[in-house]
Amino acid sequence: MKVLRKIIKIDEELCNGCGQCVPDCAEGSLQIIDGKARLVADKLCDGLGACLGSCPTGALQVIEREADEFDEEAVEHFLASQKKEQPKTPVQPSGGCPSARLQTLQPMTPCQMANVPGLQTGSALAHWPVQIRLIPPTAPFLENCDLLVAADCTAVAYAGLQKDFLAGRVVMMGCPKFDDQQLYIDRFTEIFRTRTLKSLTILIMEVPCCHSMLQILKKAVDAAKPAFPIRHVVISTRGEIKEETAW
Secondary structure (H helix, E strand, O other): OEEEEEEEEEOOOOOOOOOOOOOOOOOOOEEEEOOEEEEOOHHHOOOOOOOHHHOOOOOEEEEEEEEEOOOHHHHHHHHHHHHHHOOOOOOOOOOOOHHHOOEEOOOOOHHHHHOOOOOOOOOOOOEEOOEHHHOOOOOHHHOOEEEEEEEOOHHHHOOOHHHHHHOOOEEEEEOOOOOOHHHHHHHHHHHHHHOOEEEEEEEEEOOHHHHHHHHHHHHHHHHHOOOOOEEEEEEOOOOOEEEEEEO
């Protein structure tokens, strides 16, 4: 049955077939076909627009038009059929970007680090990707995690970021000055509403533009009203912890 509802529209002239939108579509309704992103079937698209922020050319938008109703059962059957058809060694869709492929990583143990010549410290990173724009709210590593939202510059300003903040946490990184702030608000609101988080740590720089990240997350918290402890930490341009506050 067709109804008037929100659904994804793809501008084929703007689409370059990069495939970055594909991992952000939890329903699998977007695929790269003949070098372009295509909507597999209307009933597979929920119209929420989780894929919008990953498109580098702006080829995706949410519109209202007559379309088949979103069918969760059809999505489950479709994803199950896709899983059966996948080769044992997963391949990236034609033209796809490996940077957007969801991965759960295993942080190195002290014994493993000792066996790698010249390695001073191991990485505490336990997943990929790390950019806010590339992590969909449905990413499995977000469930039941301690979440670290870090402004990009903190990674180079604070020498102890891996040990003091990243270890044991899932990290989402971005720059509120250069990225789409509304995308950030929508993404975090959906994460806070749909995932169970243990805690949220916000790591920003002391520079004025970086404080936009706090406003973004406050708006998402106000909209979702999650029940977990929140703290924010401000790093100086000299790499020192300047301020630490609990919400």
